[in-house]
Amino acid sequence: xxxxxxxxxxxxxxxxxxxxxxxMASLDELSxxxxxxxxxxxxxxxxxxxxxxHRPVVALRECVEILRRLWSGEKVTYxxxxxxxxxxxxxxxxxxxxxxxxxxxxxxxLQMAGEVADGVFLSGLSVAEGILPGIERVREGAxxxxxxxxxxxxxxxxxxxxxxxxxxxxxxxxxxVALTLWNSFPDFSFLEPTGAxxxxxxxxxxxxxxxxxxxxxxxxxxxxxxxxxxxxGTPAEIVTRFSDLERKLGIRRFLVNLVPVEGxxxxxxxxxxxxxxxxxxxxxxxxx
Numbered sequence: 001x002x003x004x005x006x007x008x009x010x011x012x013x014x015x016x017x018x019x020x021x022x023x024m025a026s027l028d029e030l031s032x033x034x035x036x037x038x039x040x041x042x043x044x045x046x047x048x049x050x051x052x053x054h055r056p057v058v059a060l061r062e063c064v065e066i067l068r069r070l071w072s073g074e075k076v077t078y079x080x081x082x083x084x085x086x087x088x089x090x091x092x093x094x095x096x097x098x099x100x101x102x103x104x105x106x107x108x109x110l111q112m113a114g115e116v117a118d119g120v121f122l123s124g125l126s127v128a129e130g131i132l133p134g135i136e137r138v139r140e141g142a143x144x145x146x147x148x149x150x151x152x153x154x155x156x157x158x159x160x161x162x163x164x165x166x167x168x169x170x171x172x173x174x175x176x177v178a179l180t181l182w183n184s185f186p187d188f189s190f191l192e193p194t195g196a197x198x199x200x201x202x203x204x205x206x207x208x209x210x211x212x213x214x215x216x217x218x219x220x221x222x223x224x225x226x227x228x229x230x231x232x233g234t235p236a237e238i239v240t241r242f243s244d245l246e247r248k249l250g251i252r253r254f255l256v257n258l259v260p261v262e263g264x265x266x267x268x269x270x271x272x273x274x275x276x277x278x279x280x281x282x283x284x285x286x287x288x
Contacts, residue, residue, distance in 0.1 A: 005035050009103045009121070011042035012063040013051050018088050020063075021070040025094035033096060038121060039063060040103040043183030047209070057108045058082050064100055064116050071097055103157055103255075105190045107137045114141025119153030121255055124180050126158045126231050126241070128248040130194040135249065156245060157255040161232040162273055169232040170223060172261045177229045178217035182206055196228045235276035242277075 005027055010020055020037065028035035041056035062080040069076045075089040102113035103121030113120045114137065122134050139149045159176040163169035181198060184190065185206045188198055198206075202220040205213055226232055231241045246252055260269040 003034070005031050006101075007036075007038050009038045009040040009042075009123075011040055012059045012083060013042060013046065013053060014049055016085075017063040017066040017083060018070065018085055021067050022090055024098055025071060025090060025092070028094050028096070028098050029092070036099045036101055036119075037067070038101045038103055039117075040121075040123075041106070041109060045211075048211075055082055056106075057112050060102060060109060061112055061116060064102075067100065068097055099153075101153070101155070105134060105184075107134065107190075110134050110137040111141040111144075114138035114143075114147075114149075114152065115145045116141075117152065119155065121155050121157040122251075123157035123255075124184075124229060125190065125194070126156075126245075127194055127228050128245060130190065130228060131156065131245075131249055133193050153253065154251055155253040155255045156249070156251050157257065159230040159257045159259055160238065160273075161230070161259040161261065162235055162238050162269070162277060163232075163261050164234060166233040166237060168261055169234070170226050173230045173232040173259050174221040174226060175214060175218040176257070176259055177221045177225055178202075178214050180229050181221075181225075182211070182214060182217065185209075191228065194228045196225055198225070235272075235280070238277050239280045 007020070007024065024035055024037050039060055041053060041060065046053055059082040062078070062083040066076060066078055066083060066085060070088065070090055071094050073090070073093045075087060076085050077087055078085045099118040101119040101121055102109065102117040103123045104110050104113065105122070105124035110120065120138050122131055125131050135149070135154070138152065138154070142149055142152060159173055161169040161173035163172070181188070181202070191197065199220060199222060202217060205217050205220060231238055242254060256273070258266070258269050258273055260266050
């Protein structure tokens with residue numbers, strides 16, 4: 001009755017915005033207006049589907065426009081640089097503009113998100129020095145549309161693993177770190193503000209562009225990259241990391257992608273996180 005429902009991150013390449021519009025409008029109707037839509041440029045799976053991720057900043061901007069026009073009840077014909085629709089409309093009105101959140105770590109997408117989105121998921125980085133440049137990009141975009149940063153909802157999105165043994169948590173989350181690097185290859189400029197670098201052996205493995213090597217890549221991820229690209233450790237350590245990020249960035253909303261350790265179910269992982277972490281962070285706000 002209360003929880004928000006969202007798409008986490010969908011994208012406009014493998015899923016046309018017209019399909020996203022009707023699916024999320026239906027969910028919004030069924031939930032009584034509790035839906036949000038998360039958009040991003042995507043990363044994995046495109047090669048297998050024969051899809052090219054073409055001009056993501058333009059594609060996402062066009063996707064936002066198409067979604068909003070469809071949700072307004074308009075019959076849409078749109079001949080964009082990347083996306084196109086012809087005489088497209090919904091056969092029911094969602095009754096409102098569903099909030100759109102754009103997730104990225106890329107500076108150009110973050111600036112565009114600040115200009116056109118209702119909120120932003122600052123994704124992929126978990127240290128303040130890496131996140132602050134992204135916040136400034138969002139601020140620049142907001143200014144272009146006559147808004148301020150306070151007019152948007154900002155969330156920090158992180159892969160999180162909690163375990164009583166911090167080494168287990170760190171080793172477990174490394175596969176997600178490897179995936180983040182795989183999706184970004186070969187552009188790792190987002191790491192520059194943190195001083196972190198990708199080891200040569202991991203770079204060589206990522207260059208093979210074989211998604212099946214993610215597990216092998218995880219074994220090559222150093223702890224220094226875990227600290228920059230994820231949040232892992234004991235419950236007390238996780239609470240400290242969240243509190244530190246809130247203090248340095250002024251962000252109180254966290255989008256948490258929980259990674260369960262081997263042998264622990266997702267249900268138990270959620271319960272442990274709710275009791276041992278959220279119960280000690282001062283009632284932080286979070287989306288789905």
